[in-house]
Amino acid sequence: MQLTVNDQLRDVDVEDDMPLLWVLRDELGIMGVKYGCGIAQCGACTVQMDGVAVRSCQVAAATAAGAEIKTIEGLGTPDNMHALQDAWIEHQVAQCGYCQSGQIMQAVTLLDMNPEPTDDDIDAVMSGNLCRCGTYPRIRAAIKTAAAKMQEA
């Protein structure tokens, strides 16, 4: 089957029910998307599918075929970062960093749909993304900084 990942068409030979997470990681070598729980409890595997944040561990390969998939690698690179990634660095959000790809991909969807989120909006949308290190205060701050910058732009 064919998948469109970060604007590139990719061919994969996998079972229909292989989760998108493992297609991305093990078949396509896209490692920014992380495995944390496999049951949509942690959000580490969050990617965008047709512009909406999804848990890639819960999306079957056959469902993802034909959709536009965007991972953290497609959002920005070290040389050309998204406003959220700039804000993540400004606030020194990451500790172990393992959840942060998923956090950032969830935050992108939040700001796409709600460019000026309140604290409650942020909490409501981001609470599905677990951070074991406890970087939540900095994630909140970084989302607000990015929202302000994106409003200016």
Next chain:
Amino acid sequence: MGRARTIARRTFLVGSAAILGGVAFGTYLVKRSLPNPLEADLADGEATFNAWVKIDADTITLITPHADLGQGVVSSQAALIAEEMDLDFGQFETSFGTPSSAYYNTGFADGGAPFMATDDSFKADAVRSVLSGVLKIAGLQGTGGSTSMPDSFEKLRHAGAVARETLKLAASQQTGVPVSELTTRSGAVILPDGISLPYTSLAGVAATVEPVQDVTLRDPSEWRLIGKSMQRLDIVPKSTGTLAYGIDLMVDGMVHAAVRVNPRKGGEMLSFDATYAKSMRGVSDVIEITGGVAVIADNTWRATQAVNAVDVEWGDAPYPAEMAEHWKTLEDSFTPEHLDSTWRDDGDVEGGLASGTVFEAEYRSPYVAHAPLEPLNAIITVTDDGAEVWAGHQGPGQVQIMVAAITGHDVENIIFHNQYMGGSFGHRLEGEFIKQTAEIANQMRGTPVKITYSREEDFAQDFPRQIAMGRGKGTVSNGQVNTFDLSIASPSVFASQGGRSGMAVPGPDATIAEGAWNNPYAIPNSRIQAFRAPELAPVSSWRSVGAPSGGFIFDSFLDELIHEAGADPMAERIRLMDHDVSRIVLETVAEMSSWGGELKPNQGRGVAFVESFGVPVAEVVEVTATDRGIKIDKVWVACDVGTVIDPINFENNVQGGVIWGLGHAINSEITYSDGIAEQTNYHAHEGMRMFQCPEIFVHGLENGHKVRGIGEPPVPPAAPALANAIFAATGQRIREMPFNKFIDFV
């Protein structure tokens, strides 16, 4: 450069080594120098001055042997070297290095000595010194116990200074300019006329000069990096999905393995039938390993699906099958034959208890899982000559020993590449996943084997924090706490870990009553006793080890006695405090939180103080009792680590520690039924999520005279401060974690 000369130099207090044209700097704080592991791999044109600095014509590499579990210690270690070497931050590469006794952890001596961290007496320091010598001989390299900064603070600055002065000497020999006229800046030696000689251009010459032995460390007033907020070296990769963790690594020719081991930990596998699993797509083999079975496949998911399809019959657990038996074992352990140590016995406790109405209370602290977000994983290739290991681990030498034992190879032929870790919290002190990978790889010599735990396997095989019980008896008089008699019983986490690692720790286990006996209060009659319960389920060090239980039990009971006395919780703690640095910590948190100020309806505040790992920490938690349950509004934290290396990373670690302590206190425990952990994934053991996260205000004090680590100490006061706040808001006293068994949270 001749090898003989290199070896001769090791007899110097400060060694440097030249290997094939480069230079490595060595700083040996012990009389018998330890080997410099950098010497082995030096190529032509490279120099290593010691075990921490390596320079070649292109690159300066700083070795940061303490593992980075997320606490940012790669950056902190590099900053200490770079400070003295006059390197700009980021003007170098870092490496975890190879396992070596040169990196033995001096910080472990402080925590291992049976003296309060606040005890600076000659005797206490003498014992710590002896212990440090023992650790040196053992070459115990490890990351844990919040020791990375205490271990590194002098050692790594010294390494940087040796490198700087030796490079200046090399520049002097090359140019004829006296050393006294040379300065260093931004990774270069600067000549009087302003000409700049980059260190990399001096590597070849530096390798040929005698190292400078007598160096002076910079006065703190001159520090450019230490004490300033730095951009973490790993922050860009961690914000762009480009950092490779162990789980992301791929090696040519690698196969994927998934395991299932008896969830009754330590129990046997009686039989298995893998007929169906072997027929599944991508599966190439099914291998029996100790206590379980592994599936080899061409993809992580296929391997996991297949291993879950193996039909297995498991043997019994070597510990009680049901939770009630675990608690009963603790209840029965408060007896003289189980007494592990009486840590404090001040005044006249029996007389104090006889003098008034005795207040009694009992507390419980459950098993809790580590569950770092990156599941356990490792890659190992075994050949007939040795083995190569890629994994994130807190004890590199332990990894070598485990793999050597399974493969039959010598330890020095086990090459270990440590990795950035997606959290650990103590999980990666254990090695079952390393052993399992080695067993599989040993049966498939020549093929790299990558093991990836499913989250369910990670929960099932976790050795959680030990359960603990506390029983307190006390009296009050004239509005003051008068007698405080506390007994804590738990299995020994050191005995459990030591049994697995083959390193038995003699003597009493200070962690049983950790967070209790070491709090520097002067209560007139005070006794703290630790009782060692028989081993139950295997347990392991969990972020702050014994202190989250001991601190919860100690401070909750103190709060209850203060309430009985009718005193103010903050004022009475300050009055009882017998340690100036700790008293200032309490006074600071009182000021930060405007303690005693007006509260809104249904609000309540609690304070707790716990010293752990040498760091006094006071936290005030403010909650509101709403219609939907308890909401945690704000937390204020004051603590004293002597010197704050990096303020922004410090704040992040403290906030994270508070969130760790609060989240698990609210909702997390591991319980056993039929010998198996009932919690299988994050839905049943979440910790804190963002909607529950309070605002957290942090103040780092620097009055203590020793540098301390901050990874663990913020955890222990969080749970008792929350319990005390809930009591203040509702009148309900919660004496057992997790609190959501007794009260709802928003």
